Amino acid sequence: MPSPASRSPPLLLLVPFLLLLLFSAASAWKKDEFRNCNQTPFCKRARGRKAHSVPSLSTADISISDGAVVARLLPSQPLRQATDGDDPESDTVPPRPLLLRISVYQGGVLRLHIDEDASAPRRRFQVPDVLLPDLDDRRLWLSRLSSPAAGSSSFYLAEGFEAVLVHDPFQIQVRRKGSGEPVLSFNSHGLFDFEQLRAKKNDDEDWEERFRGHTDTRPHGPQSISFDISFHGADFVYGIPEHASTSLALRPTSGPGVEFSEPYRLFNLDVFEYLDDSPFGLYGSIPFMLSHGARSSSGFFWLNAAEMQIDVLGPGWDDPAAPAKDRIDTVWMSEAGVVDAFFFVGHEPKDVLRQYTGITGTPAMPQEFAVAYHQCRWNYRDEEDVAAVDAGFDEHDIPYDVLWLDIEHTDGKRYFTWDRVLFPNPQEMQGKLAAKGRHMVTIVDPHIKRDDSFYIHKEASERGYYVKDASGKDFDGWCWPGSSSYLDVLNPEIREWWAEKFSFENYVGSTPSLYIWNDMNEPSVFNGPEISMPRDAIHFGDVEHRELHNAYGYYFHMATSNGLLKRGNGKDRPFVLSRAFFAGSQRYGAVWTGDNTADWDHLRASVPMILTLGLTGMTFSGADVGGFFGNPEPELLVRWYQLGAYYPFFRAHAHQDTKRREPWLFGERNTALIREAVHVRYSLLPYYYTLFREASVSGIPVMRPLWLEFPADKETYNNGEAFMVGPSLLVQGIYEERQKSVSVYLPAGQSWYNLRNGVSYAGGVSHKLEVSEDSIPTFQRAGTIIPRKDRFRRSSTQMVNDPYTLVIALNGSFAAEGELYVDDGKTYDFEQGAYIHRRFIFADLKLTSVNIHPANLGGKFPSDCVIERIVLLGLPSGAKKAVIEPGNREANVELGPLTLRGGSSPDAITVRKPNVHIADDWTLRIL
Template sequence: MKTSVNLIFNVVFLVLLISPSVFSWKKDEFRNCNQTPFCKRARSRKPGACNLIATDVSISDDGDLIAKLIAKIPENNEAQDLPTEVNSKPLLLVVSVYQDGILRLKIDEDQSLNPPKKRFEVPDVIIDEFLSKKLYLQRLSEEKIDNDVGFSSVVYLDNDYEGVLRHDPFEVFVRERGNGKRVLSMNSNGLFDFEQSREKTEGEDWEEKFRGHTDTRPYGPHSISFDVSFYGADFVSGIPEHATSLALKPTSGPGVEDGFSEPYRLFNLDVFEYIPESPFGLYGSVPFMISHGKARGSSGFFWLNAAEMQIDVLGSGWNAGEEKIKSPVDEKRIDTLWMSEAGVVDAFFFVGPGPKDVVRQYIGVTGRPAMPQLFATAYHQCRWNYRDEEDVFGVDSKFDEHDIPYDVLWLDIEHTDGKRYFTWDKLLFPNPKEMQNKLAEKGRHMVTIVDPHIKRDENYHIHKEASNNGYYVKDASNRDFDGWCWPGSSSYVDMVNPEIRNWWADKFSYINYVGSTPSLYIWNDMNEPSVFNGPEVTMPRDALHGGIEHRELHNAYGYYFHMATSNGLLKRENGNDRPFVLSRAFFPGTQRYGAVWTGDNTADWDHLRVSVPMILTLGLTGISFTGADVGGFFGNPEPDLLVRWYQLGAYYPFFRAHAHQDTRRREPWLFGERNTELIREAIHTRYMFLPYFYTLFREANVTGTPVLRPLWMEFPADEETFSNDEAFMVGNSLLVQGIYTQRANHVSVYLPGEQSWYDMRTGATYKGGKRHKFEVLEESVPSFQRAGTIMPRKDRFRRSSTQMEKDPYTLVIALNSSKEAEGELYIDDGKSFEFEHGAYIHRHFKFSNGKLTSSNAAPYAAGGKRFSTECIVERIILLGLSPATKSALIEPANQKVEIELGPLTLRPGWSPSVLTIRKPNLRIAEDWTIKIL
């Protein structure tokens, strides 16, 4: 009887758990700072509370600056007034310097003193290439800072910057050489605190409770907190993921906005229907912040730590009434407070000075973004769930019937056999290989979902193997952790262990993943990890990964799962294709393994609007291949919202429509003929610009510069751009302004810079450096090409991107006031890694002195592989030339061609008069010149 009662209870419990209404965001289901002891303690510290000083400073045999941090005992102290640091053991500090002006600071307990527990340091994030660029310090200089009694140690970063370890009071900062102006600093406000390992005293209680869950905390408090200051900054950004503005709002100090009295939380969580304009943490965490200011430029700070983190942006006057901390330079700055539950200090200072420099320096540490396959940069169609094979083929055929291109069809959890991953429901999907192959015949692909929760079923081979081999995360009692997720009772593979990751990767072979084909790719969801009956809908902090507590690595769990899945696709038998894996959870380094999306958003205008700063923020942290669910995951969008979302989403780096299973079907043809036409045109826009997007993905792959960019990244001195996150740049050439209100009649668009801008619909010219009012049109969102740029396009519409491979190119040349323009085009085979061996085409286009020139921009690699294409240039569109221009001469062919009036695009109704060279029939891969006569 007891067994049956328990079974009924569990079934009812699971039904409640999977109800969307239960999962909608409820504030009291998650901890706030006052309910989080380490955050509450750190926030209560006063400026100057840190009493540490640096001693025994020297250069180590490894070429690092090393020192001990010990507590300074005040003169005439009384025992009851001693700071807590006095009774602590010395901390070990190490400063390392790397190429490109990067300073690394590590602070940890001294292992030679045998602390009770070794603190966790996050592996597999910092790339080997960065470690090989370490500069070995030969000596250090000493100088007195301001009126300090003792000396400070100065190390060389590069010709423009120096790193300084201030001994007393303890502080680390980077400054400009020569003038001594600070760039960024740690502990300038004296808020540093490091809770060291210790033995529990008799009667001491380390347990923490929240909403019926008990965290045993067997090792006690291990938190770290410190202040970081950004000098010359007008604002700070970064630290995704939060649904809020690009410029981070103050969370502490006078005048804090409603809803922003909590720190920005970095703790990966499964949050259904999250609310916009909140510092609450979502699905991923990147503890990297970038500052920017008109005067100084940009700088950045990165703390490699996978435990829960809380970060305060301290508003002006936050320390009013407190004794001012002595500082040698009194200049404008933004102070922040960083707090983490565990880990070590492993921090990186990036000097910039430009925003693109800071991003480049950051990815120099964590790795370059992966180069996606071409098909992955096109349009994706997804729903929870397409019911069966008949539904799949019906949707596929409807896209063709309505002349709407798409590249990828997705299957959610219902395609599996009882939510057992790597399986198929044999009734609904009896012929998965045939289904995939039929899509592949049209150049299309399929994605299936694989989540980290494994159904506890002795007849399920994945569970049986993982259980028998000891591959699961353990609970605090060292038994396989058992939590609830979509399959019911589930366990979670311990992805922190490289051996277990290799085992997981093997599951994606065609032999192990029966029914998979080379055209099948993967979606990792719920990998925060999501545990429906766990504290805050995630895994208990005292769960164990080997000897490591989950609290120490929580934010990196989804990263390791993403890594293992990506490596699994690399190990498949088809060899050299680049993997495509979408992940919901992320961490520094995620950019090396695939794409990310912004999670379970809602079909409303606020979520459409906040998608832009969310995507822009991710791009600043190197994660460029990102997007939001077009239309909103929850709810039923009205047609005008859905259309506007498609028109904006066509410019997301990752362009996917997705919807919850309880929503009405919303494929593009279900909203009436006119709306179908508008959505078709939005999707066609993406396909038209695929050559431009693919070129930008290559730029991101090489430099880290994101595909979608804040306006201030391209116009860093224009203060009008600093708070503008409703418009964005696609690369350096295209500005897009979203429409975020229903039935809007007009929209105000700020066009930055001194050059003009060309309306992408009409070709009309607008002056830069000012705001313009435009009538809102139903056909498109406002978009403008920057004068002085050249953009490549493909204008023939096909069923998919793979069918466009041999199509000709169009070049759109937008001349500036000097009648000049430049642009680039990158081409490779669209799928393999051969580009890493030189098998690609990279063209540079330049218009100057009345000539358009195409030249090779690819470095010559002796013995490298070659890539070739027979594609030609079909049209050249000229914006900004006199209409009297009639002809041009192609060299070296010595062929004269006519210049005529023609449309900017081939779309119906889009026929403004611009200058066009039709069918010059120039090979895209060759050198040539067109001289305007």
């Protein structure tokens, strides 16, 4: 595109046409617009290597320094420096050692760091501000190595585990102490390759890469890293989002008989109408993989924000004639960066998740309204349209909490502005929603319209706050506003400046009930290579975009979240939805799966996608209910609402070219079915909020694969069609049109209760169930207690003082447990102890409420809320009354429905109006 200075008025008339062309190019999946592995030199080179074909490295000068293992890695022959020619081994440089450092952290975490020494011509980029700042405080001080002269050195890692550094050839193993059984290994197949930086030999040497008319100058030459990681004792591996797949477990991408020919790609991209079953990378990247098997759980995380390609190797990849091995081998390939890798081992899979979120952060505790239902469309036209949609929800008795505005609400795609014709009174509009306890979200993207009359562009340009192109000028790319520049959010100063833009003084027309949506932050550049920013663009500290690409959206998300935090003087929790993400994004808000399509395959794929996000820290995630593209038939839309009501992030969204699809536009019966689905979510808000509290403390996701709760049950290991919500609810989606029945596997170890009618089903077997139009199969696990609120208001904020219902599903011992967490739903006062946290225990026909708020934390949260109903499933008949202590009060016991809305439930016994306070200690005995 021409520079701003060279534009003439006639050219300006072409801008809408050019944008239309660019949008068309980006608006649907076109395979040839994106690079594959063979078109990506570092991937092609690494993928072509066989086991032990790379010149080996050996360790030298091994010692303990500052409590860590340090050594030099020496090549057995001159290091290869790859070129794009046919003979990558023809170009060599004298051997130069690499520097190795191994650290151990509390909880069984091993960190491996490998980098070039000080003689390198340039410092390699290491991703900042992702790891928790207190990580070094949790480092264990290693005091000795065992048997360093015996070819390997071992040292303590965690209870039951040790780490072993093999000297020659270099290898790292994590194994079980005593038995020596391996759990994780690095470079056991000799595929570690580290392309060291060097100067060009002469001016004729061509380091440039070209793709579809774009040239990457690649001024620092090849600098890729690749290595193999083996997960021993694993039945499956999971993780490394984001990919659209109907399989929860990662399928092999290389090896005999493998269907996929491409590795899993981690490269944040704006992919419209993405394929529903592909290893191709989407909007976010988290280079964390975890494994699980009957004997082992482990994880591996590579802190690297450059493009990454990962192969999962099928059995026999190294020797098709050899018998299958009890491990899964993987190969990790990255264009740049350093080795900064973490190994996690645990006795249970939840241990691995705690370890990972222990270094990247647990998910932020959201405001309670954000856990409720969101209504979005690109775009609600004007203030009258907003008012009509808001009124429609009230008219049809459907609660909702948030209404969203996309890019059309702005003045010419200038973010932080309003179209004063369509939205002349934004504060009044937000105030009307807030009066019903509702909120608004507006979109703020990272591309800034290059318009000297736009104050944000003018200020950013004058201060030099934009990413630079390879020549050192402000990068100029095309996105929704036309000619745009992009903030260099790697720079902490610029992030602080951006955060200030969200103040009420700067964001004119915003109010305390307004929150933010970050879209297009991969970053998306319509006229860029692969619809993204050129890799040779320059960021703060002379960092190339190739080195931090996958973290760009992370830094933008961070800055926006901090902006809302500052706006409220640090008191209120922010809500920011981001499309792009990286490791650690869970600390700043929610994400969603991007531009899906209104078809059954995308409905099916949404579950493994969201489950995978949760396994990698991003528990606050969801998929666009109904599908972003296309027009869903009523049955698909209803089934999507019924499933989406259980997503951690529950939002309906649609493209501007789709037909309007507010819930009441599909006939009275479908409106009733959607209303019921939304009501289910609102009734379960106390349970969801309690689970978000657990996630914020432990890192265990809200929506969980079955194997996370049942790690010994092999039938659960690759089930991506059913999932757990917390430890208590199992949900099975319906993914086919006019489906009459479904097979549901209920994990072994206990019975399960159908939440529609209270009927009990045995665990450890699959049950063929008839499918009804009014719900999808949902079961409560025996031995659990779920808190609910069954009175429906216009929004969650209007339910704050409503009474609770406890649903108790008894196990074979007539026992059950559950928890309830309550705070003000908005501020950070809970960090000073202002919350209620109760554990409910049913045993020996007695229900007890126990305070589990730490006594030393202090703080108090007042609440007059009571429990108005207690529903017991699996209790033998004959109960006549309940006696409550203290006070020796009696309450009625009767057969009753599971919900206030009625329905057959012959196995349910209800205690009506015990009216015990949620904040108090009490006991209720069934007589």
